Amino acid sequence: MTLQLVGPTSWTQLSATLGYDPRDPFAVRIRFGGRPRAGAPDDGVEWLVARDLLASGLGHPCGDGDVRLWPARTAEDVLxxxxxxPSGHALFELSRTALADFVAATEQLVPLGQESDVADMGPELHALLQGEGPDLGGR
Incomplete structure (x- = not known):
């Protein structure tokens, strides 16, 4: 997918790869930059985004915190x-149609709302109940 990085005086075209794995049905990975290659340094950046946020953002503003998505007011195919x-923020423009097509393709694998039916939460839940979960610093 091609995105436009919106800058203060110019826009820069960037390539991003969206990835979805039905074994992790709630998440979409957005990778900016190169793909990892054996023996080469990984020069890419990857964001993990909730799939339902992407689906909701196709029609109305959504997101809170680190990830926000909203349709443009004046152009139908723009999100x-x-x-x-902590190191900064970035604003991107992307095609609503391209993202809608991607979300639809993920729904062929796991329909929205049925993620819990295919997610194997057993090992993670067991680890949390046994006190083996992540240390959240007293939260």
């Missing part, structure tokens, strides 16, 4: 994607 991190 804006904002990504925030």
């Amino acid at each position: 804006f994607l904002e990504l925030r991190a």
Whole structure:
């Protein structure tokens, strides 16, 4: 997928790869930059985004915190994607049609709303119940 990085004075075209794995049915990976190759440094950046956020953002503003998505008011095929991190933030313009096609393809694998039916939460839940989960620093 091609995205436009919106800058203060110009826009830069970037290539991104969207990935979906039915074994992790709630998540979509958005990878910017090169693909990892054996023996080569990984020069890409990957964001993990909730699939339902992408589906919802096709029609109305959604997201809170690090990832936000909303349709443009004046152009039907334009969405804006904002990504925030402690090191900064980026605003992208992308095709609504391209993202809708991607979301539809993921729904062929796992329909929206049925993610829990295919997600294997057993090992993660067991680890949390046994006190082996991530240390959240007292939260």
